[in-house]
Amino acid sequence: MRPRILFPLFAPVTSLAGVGPRIGAAIERLAGPHVADLLWHLPGGLIDRRYAPKIAEAEPGRIATLTLEIDRHLPPPNRRLPYKVRCRDETGFLHLVFFHAKGDYLERTLPVGETRVISGTIEDFRGEIQITHPDHICKIEEIHKLQSVEPVYPLTAGITQKVLGRTIRKALANAPEPQEWIEPSVVSSRQWQGWRGALNTAHEPQAESDLDPGHLARQRLAYDELLASQLALLLLRARMRRQKGRTIVGDGVKRQQVIDGLPFSLTASQSTALEEITGDMATPTRMMRLLQGDVGSGKTVVALLAMLVAVEAGTQAVLMAPTEILARQHFKVLRQLAEPAGIRIAILTGRDRGKERAAILDDLASGAIAIAVGTHALFQDDVAFADLGLAVIDEQHRFGVHQRLTLSGKGRTPDVLVMTATPIPRTLLLAAYGDLDASQLTEKPAGRQPIDTRALPLVRIGEVVGAVQRAVENGARAYWVTPLVEESEDSDLAAATERQQALSTVFGDRVGLVHGRMKGPEKDTVMAAFADGSIAVLVATTVIEVGLDVPEATIMVIEHAERFGLAQLHQLRGRIGRGEGKSTCLLLYAQPLGETARARIEILRETDDGFRIAEEDLRLRGGGEVLGTRQSGLPDFRLADLATHHDLLAIARDDAKLVVERDPELTGNRGEALRTLLYLFERDAAVKYLRSG
Ligand code: ADP
Numbered sequence: 001m002r003p004r005i006l007f008p009l010f011a012p013v014t015s016l017a018g019v020g021p022r023i024g025a026a027i028e029r030l031a032g033p034h035v036a037d038l039l040w041h042l043p044g045g046l047i048d049r050r051y052a053p054k055i056a057e058a059e060p061g062r063i064a065t066l067t068l069e070i071d072r073h074l075p076p077p078n079r080r081l082p083y084k085v086r087c088r089d090e091t092g093f094l095h096l097v098f099f100h101a102k103g104d105y106l107e108r109t110l111p112v113g114e115t116r117v118i119s120g121t122i123e124d125f126r127g128e129i130q131i132t133h134p135d136h137i138c139k140i141e142e143i144h145k146l147q148s149v150e151p152v153y154p155l156t157a158g159i160t161q162k163v164l165g166r167t168i169r170k171a172l173a174n175a176p177e178p179q180e181w182i183e184p185s186v187v188s189s190r191q192w193q194g195w196r197g198a199l200n201t202a203h204e205p206q207a208e209s210d211l212d213p214g215h216l217a218r219q220r221l222a223y224d225e226l227l228a229s230q231l232a233l234l235l236l237r238a239r240m241r242r243q244k245g246r247t248i249v250g251d252g253v254k255r256q257q258v259i260d261g262l263p264f265s266l267t268a269s270q271s272t273a274l275e276e277i278t279g280d281m282a283t284p285t286r287m288m289r290l291l292q293g294d295v296g297s298g299k300t301v302v303a304l305l306a307m308l309v310a311v312e313a314g315t316q317a318v319l320m321a322p323t324e325i326l327a328r329q330h331f332k333v334l335r336q337l338a339e340p341a342g343i344r345i346a347i348l349t350g351r352d353r354g355k356e357r358a359a360i361l362d363d364l365a366s367g368a369i370a371i372a373v374g375t376h377a378l379f380q381d382d383v384a385f386a387d388l389g390l391a392v393i394d395e396q397h398r399f400g401v402h403q404r405l406t407l408s409g410k411g412r413t414p415d416v417l418v419m420t421a422t423p424i425p426r427t428l429l430l431a432a433y434g435d436l437d438a439s440q441l442t443e444k445p446a447g448r449q450p451i452d453t454r455a456l457p458l459v460r461i462g463e464v465v466g467a468v469q470r471a472v473e474n475g476a477r478a479y480w481v482t483p484l485v486e487e488s489e490d491s492d493l494a495a496a497t498e499r500q501q502a503l504s505t506v507f508g509d510r511v512g513l514v515h516g517r518m519k520g521p522e523k524d525t526v527m528a529a530f531a532d533g534s535i536a537v538l539v540a541t542t543v544i545e546v547g548l549d550v551p552e553a554t555i556m557v558i559e560h561a562e563r564f565g566l567a568q569l570h571q572l573r574g575r576i577g578r579g580e581g582k583s584t585c586l587l588l589y590a591q592p593l594g595e596t597a598r599a600r601i602e603i604l605r606e607t608d609d610g611f612r613i614a615e616e617d618l619r620l621r622g623g624g625e626v627l628g629t630r631q632s633g634l635p636d637f638r639l640a641d642l643a644t645h646h647d648l649l650a651i652a653r654d655d656a657k658l659v660v661e662r663d664p665e666l667t668g669n670r671g672e673a674l675r676t677l678l679y680l681f682e683r684d685a686a687v688k689y690l691r692s693g
C-alpha cells in the first residue's frame with residue numbers, strides 16, 4: 001500500500017483548484033497525470049523582473065518592473081490603432097500600449113492618478129519609451145511579488161505559462177514533508193536541502209546557473225530518483241539471491257564433444273567467460289550475468305557451452321532471441337554444433353502452432369527436449385519445462401528483456417545469462433542493471449578479415465552500382481541498406497522497394513528485398529536465397545542489423561549513411577568480413593555533410609573496435625541518448641541525467657548496497673522512509689519483493 005503521506009501527490013492533476021478537464025488534459029500530455037508529475041516538471045528558463053529603473057534610464061529590450069503613476073488614458077480613434085495609457089514618474093513619460101483593448105477593463109485596472117507596479121519589455125518606439133501588453137500590473141503593496149525572478153516552464157499547446165506556473169505552485173504548496181530517506185552524511189557532505197526544500201528551490205531559480213543540472217537542488221532531486229532506481233534493482237537482485245538457487249555442475253563430457261567438433265579453438269576471452277559462467281552456475285545462488293561482446297566476437301558458442309553445462313547436470317536450457325529471424329539462425333547454428341553430441345534441440349516461436357507446437361510442448365514438459373531456442377513465445381503461459389536450469393537471453397541491442405523475464409518468473413528460477421552485442425559504457429550498465437556481473441569477449445575470433453571502409457557522396461552511386469556489378473560477376477554477394485526516410489516504416493519500405501527496382505535493371509532477378517513488414521516465411525525464403533547465392537544483392541531496411549550471418553557476403557553498401565547512428569553503422573558493417581573474402585563497406589552520404597555525421601564516418605573508417613566506437617558515440621551524442629533510452633529498456637529518468645549525474649549514480653549504488661545489507665526488509669527507521677521513496681518514484685514492485693521475499 002502506498003504511504004498515506006503520498007496520497008496528494010498521486011491524486012489526478014484535476015484535483016488541484018482551478019484545473020478543469022481541459023487544462024488537466026494539457027498537463028497530462030506535458031508532464032503526466034498526477035500531481036507528482038508537476039513537481040518533476042522543472043523550469044527550463046527564467047525571467048528576471050528585478051530590474052527596476054526610472055523611465056529616463058530604462059533600456060529598450062530589457063524586462064523591467066517600474067513604479068508608475070497613471071497619467072492619462074488615450075483611447076484610439078479607430079479599432080485598428082492601439083489603446084494607449086500614458087504613465088509617468090519623476091523622470092518622464094512612458095506609454096502602455098494595448099491592441100484590441102477593452103477600455104472599461106483598462107480604466108478599472110489602471111485608474112488615472114493612482115500608482116501601479118508594471119512589468120514588461122521596454123521598447124523604443126520612434127524615440128519614445130513604451131511597453132506593449134505588460135506581463136503584470138499590480139498595486140504598490142504587491143511590489144515584492146513582482147520584482148522577482150519568475151520560472152519559465154516548458155509548455156505545450158492548450159496551457160499558458162501563467163496557468164502552468166500557478167498550478168505548479170499549488171502542487172508545491174500541497175507537497176508533503178516526508179522523513180529524509182537519504183543517508184544523513186550524504187546530505188550534509190553534499191550540502192543538500194531536504195526533499196521539499198530542494199523542490200522549492202528547483203522551482204524558484206534566481207539565476208541562470210540555478211537551471212544547471214549540477215545545481216545543488218537539482219542534484220538532490222536527481223539523487224532521489226537514482227537512489228530509488230538503484231534500490232529497486234538491488235532489492236530485486238537480493239530477492240533472486242535469496243530464492244533457493246541450485247548448484248548446476250556438469251561432467252564436461254558433452255562440452256568436450258562439441259568443442260572437439262569445432263573448426264576453431266576458443267579465444268582466451270571465450271574461455272574466461274565460460275569459467276566465470278560455470279563458476280556462477282556451480283554456486284547455490286542464482287546467476288545473473290551479462291555476456292558482452294561485439295558483433296562476431298563469438299557469443300553463440302559460449303552460450304551453447306553454458307547450456308551444455310545445464311544439460312550435463314540433467315536440466316534443460318533455453319535461448320531466447322529478440323526476433324524470429326534470429327531465433328531461426330541460432331537454431332540452425334546450435335543444431336549443427338550440438339546434434340553430433342546427441343543433444344535434442346527444438347525451436348519454438350510465435351509461428352509454430354497446432355500439432356507441431358503441441359508436440360514440442362509435450363517434449364519440453366517431459367524433458368525429452370534438452371535445449372529450446374525461440375522468441376518470447378518460450379515464456380508463454382502454456383509452456384512448461386521439466387526442469388529449466390539456464391535461460392540465455394540474446395538481447396542484441398534491446399535491454400531490459402531479462403527484467404520482464406525475472407519479474408514474471410512464476411516460480412521458475414533458472415540461472416540467467418544475458419547476451420548483448422552493444423558495448424555498454426559502465427555508467428549505462430549500472431543504471432540499467434544496478435550491480436550486475438559481466439563477462440566480456442574482447443578479441444575477435446581468428447580469421448576475421450579487416451574491412452575496407454570508404455565514404456562516397458551519393459552522387460557517385462552510379463560508380464558504386466558498377467563496382468558491385470563487377471564484384472558480383474566474380475561471385476561476390478552484397479547487402480544494400482536503404483535508410484530511414486522518416487519516422488515511418490511505409491516510407492522506408494518505399495525507398496527500399498524503389499532501390500530494388502532500380503537495381504534489378506542491372507542485376508535482374510538476382511536482387512532480393514527484405515524489410516520489417518515481411519512475414520516470417522517470406523523473409524526466410526529471401527534470406528535462404530541470399531545465403532545459397534541465388535540472390536546476389538540483398539536490398540534491406542535496417543532489419544538486417546540484428547545478427548544475420550552470411551559469410552559469403554563481402555560488400556555492404558549503406559545509403560544515406562549520415563542518417564544512421566554510429567553504433568548502428570557499426571552493427572551493419574559487422575554483417576560482412578565474416579568469411580574468407582576481402583570485404584568492403586561503402587558509406588554513401590548526402591552533401592553537405594554535417595559535423596557530427598562527418599565525425600561518425602571518420603571514426604568508422606578509423607576503427608573497428610566496438611568499445612571504442614561506443615565511447616565515441618557517448619561523446620558525440622551525450623548521455624542517455626546513446627542507446628536510445630526508450631527502446632533500450634534503460635530506466636527513463638525524469639530528474640537524473642546520466643551524462644551529468646554519473647557520480648551521483650555511483651554514490652546511490654553504494655548507498656543502496658549498504659541499505660540492502662543492513663536492512664534488507666526496509667523495516668528500520670530509514671527503511672520506512674526509503675519505502676516512501678520507492679513509492680514516490682513508482683518502484684512499488686520492489687516493495688512487493690520485500691513482503692513476498
Ligand atoms: P556474435 O558474438 O555476434 O553472436 P557469433 O557467435 O555469431 O558472434 O560468431 C560469429 C562467427 O564466428 C561464427 O561463424 C562463429 O562460428 C565464429 N567463431 C566463434 N568463435 C570463434 C573462434 N574462437 N575462432 C574462430 N571463429 C569463431
Ligand code: MG
Binds near residue numbers: 547
Ligand atoms: Mg550472435
